Amino acid sequence: MKVAVLDITGKDTGRKVELSNEVFGVEPNNHAIYLDVKQYLANQRQGTHKSKERAEIAGSTRKIKKQKGTGTARAGSIKSGVFRGxxxxxxxxxRNYSFKLNKNLKRLARKSALSIQANDKNIFVIEDFNFESPKTKNFVNVLKALELDSKKSLFILGESSANVYLSSRNLKGSKVVDASGLNxxxxxxxxxxxxxxxxLEGIESNLSK
Structure with missing residues (x-):
């Protein structure tokens, strides 16, 4: 599959690149996608939730009423979960929600995701770019030039660029990752x-193994 290369102003450079069929043209595996997305979301969970149990509540330990003869259930402590407070x-x-997945399955899931986007013609290839300083306005101009300012977008860079990343950080609909951080x-x-x-070379070499 050949895709035109654009510059950051949205203009066609006249060059085209070949997207590998091994990465961008595979038959999508929905179950692999499901497992990889499930793992990603599980890894985002902090797992720090905690509620106090009976032994951790501050309160009297005396028996609140006699064992028999009240006509109600026996009760030994006001700290019991059946009472208010x-x-x-x-x-x-x-707890830790993370779990492990086979590397081959994760590669298959990522190839499937890229193939779905490629099949729907949702993949752009642009020239490498960088900013002299981190400014949100610079990144917004790139989005407008590519007509992505009203859409959710993912930018995949060859090498991590602090200026590009910082310029995009305040924009809710855009995300910037390098090839190794693709998910x-x-x-x-x-x-x-x-x-x-x-x-492109890094993506294809990582996922073609």
């Missing part, structure tokens, strides 16, 4: 995927 029964505890969720969550020329 008591500990929570079976409440959440800190299935970000690819599918974007309306358009913008790939820099220098990142």
């Amino acid at each position: 008591g500990g929570r029964m079976f409440g959440p505890k800190p 299935t969720y970000s690819v599918l969550n974007a309306n358009k995927v913008v790939i820099s020329e220098s990142s």
Whole structure:
């Protein structure tokens, strides 16, 4: 699949690049995509949720009423979860939500995501670019030139650029990653995927293994 190379003003440079069919033209595997997205979202969870249990509540330890003869259920502590202000029964505890996936499955998921976007003609290739200083206005101008200012976009750079990343950080609908930070969720969550020329080789070499 051949794609025209654009510059940051949105103009065609007259050059074209070949997108590898091994990465951008595979049959999408929906289950691999599901597992990789599930892992990505699970890894975002902090897992610091915690509620106090009966033993952690401050309160009296005396028996609040006699064992028999009241006509109601027996009760030994005001800290019991059945009383207001008591500990929570079976409440959440800190835990790690992350889980492991096979490397080959993750590669398949990312190739599937890129192939879906390529098939829908949602992939742009642009010349490598950088900014002299981090300014949001500079990145907004690039988005406008590419007609992406009203769409969710993912920019994949060959090498991490602090100025480009910082210029995009305040923009809710845009995300900038380098080729090594590519993930299935970000690819599918974007309306358009913008790939820099220098990142193509890295993407294809990483996912063609």
